[in-house]
Amino acid sequence: MKIPGYSYLEEIERAFNIKIQEEEKKKLKKVIEKHPMFIPEYYAKLIDWKNPDDPIKQIIFPSVDELDLSGSYDTSGEKENTVLTGLQHKYKETALLLVTNRCAGYCRHCFRKRLVGIPTDETVKLFDRAVEYIKEHPEITNVLISGGDPLILPTDVIEYFLSELSKINHLKFIRIGSRIPVFYPMRITEDRKLLEILSKYSTPERRIYLVTHFNHPVEITDEARRSIDSLIRHGVIVSNQAVLLKKVNDNPDTIATLMKELVSAGVVPYYLFQCRPVKRVKKHFQIPLKEGYRIVEKAKQKLDGHAKRFKYIMSHKTGKIEIVGIIGDEIYLKYHQAKQPSKVGKLFKKKLTPEAGWLDDLKPINTKSEKFVEVN
């Protein structure tokens, strides 16, 4: 699929009549050589290019801070959860398929930065073999089709995925992870065939969920709302996973407005992720947990029950950990999902420092109090 957009700095300079300083341009080119830039034309128009602090620009335009190599390229332990090329099985009930390395735009904060837009051997090669694996594992109740962005693929390919997965009786629902409603919503509204396919396979017995990724209220345009409306009218349930990002949405008003607007568009606010300590991402995007918790709680004070259904989560290699509360210098955490099933629901606490941004930065309090609190 050809999406109109910009891959070169000079194209941006020409299109939006801006000048990038030569020294900065040299550094940005080094960044782009490693992690390509692609800014869809539609999305580029949401940016105020004269404002260096424009929040949407931070998401999609490269930064010299990406030359910082602290962090890791695989913070969620995806390599160790890969059971076949492109198929991960971390949580008992969920299979994750990486079907493409391409997206409609390349987010600078992407936690799969190691593979998006660049050659990779991590995407599915033999889809039918992946389907066989899922068939052989009745404990898998749902599949997440991800990437990259699956909706970048031709509609026929998407139909093949859905038709094959729909033959597996123990699958109760299918999720598609896509940022298309944010980057190129016309892909949904203008492709009747795609909508028909979604309608065909999203049934009362096996619903299709589209998990999207709005980070800022500016992204919820009329076109984006229309794409969500089309999905809903064709039987798809739309939910949102946002990421808390420095200089993008790191204040209670922005988070509160984002959640309110999502609900008004018909989207379920699902997760707000703590930014992972990803290489070339962590330094300029991650907010300390202490500050993140403050932002989330202040935002929740402004929201009704529907808009505050989201959980503030660290997606750690051991599981999805909810940030439940902070009292003094102690942080309370809970395994919402865990790689080791016995940990699910376990509550624990750690010593918090003002700079800590990830579970691994937190210190033990003492051996006794670090033990999990039993729930039954």
Ligand code: SF4
């Ligand atoms: S659309 Fe999703 S997978 Fe693609 S770069 Fe953005 S966050 Fe990563």
